[in-house]
Amino acid sequence: MMITLDTIDRRILSLLQTDGSLSVADLADRLGMTAPPCWRRVKRLKDQGILQRQVWIADPIALGLGTTIFATVKLATHDAQATSAFRDQVGVLPEVMECHILLGTIDVLLKIVVPDIKYYEAFFYDRLSQLPGVREVNSSVSMSEVKKSYTLPEITSPTAN
Numbered sequence: 001m002m003i004t005l006d007t008i009d010r011r012i013l014s015l016l017q018t019d020g021s022l023s024v025a026d027l028a029d030r031l032g033m034t035a036p037p038c039w040r041r042v043k044r045l046k047d048q049g050i051l052q053r054q055v056w057i058a059d060p061i062a063l064g065l066g067t068t069i070f071a072t073v074k075l076a077t078h079d080a081q082a083t084s085a086f087r088d089q090v091g092v093l094p095e096v097m098e099c100h101i102l103l104g105t106i107d108v109l110l111k112i113v114v115p116d117i118k119y120y121e122a123f124f125y126d127r128l129s130q131l132p133g134v135r136e137v138n139s140s141v142s143m144s145e146v147k148k149s150y151t152l153p154e155i156t157s158p159t160a161n
Contacts, residue, residue: 073108085132
């Protein structure tokens with residue numbers, strides 16, 4: 001269900017996606033409004049599930065996690081039980097930052113963050129390739145990160161152009 005947002009709601013989302021630590025008072029000040037109506041809007045966005053959670057983004061390099069791997073996975077079968085087993089197992093691997101089930105020739109795309117290639121090698125052989133239903137895994141190492149955004153794009157209706 002698509003929720004209609006006005007200009008102020010969109011500005012709130014933009015500001016909070018850029019800096020989730022803004023207080024309601026700071027947010028209201030940047031929007032040129034008082035804190036109580038701003039707080040009500042933020043609460044409504046939370047209640048509607050648009051604002052889901054507030055997190056701090058850690059620097060992976062500073063934490064010794066400087067290697068990002070994108071792994072594509074082909075599953076042996078596509079029945080509900082096998083797919084569910086794979087999802088359950090991949091969901092508990094802390095190295096897997098993202099898991100996307102795809103349509104097409106590749107079944108799954110994983111974003112994996114590890115300290116180095118040697119760690120990934122062990123992770124691959126001991127855990128990733130052992131997940132239920134995995135037939136084939138192809139891995140690509142990210143050489144550099146060109147863009148990383150946590151702010152969702154503002155999309156207008158295709159008929160608006």
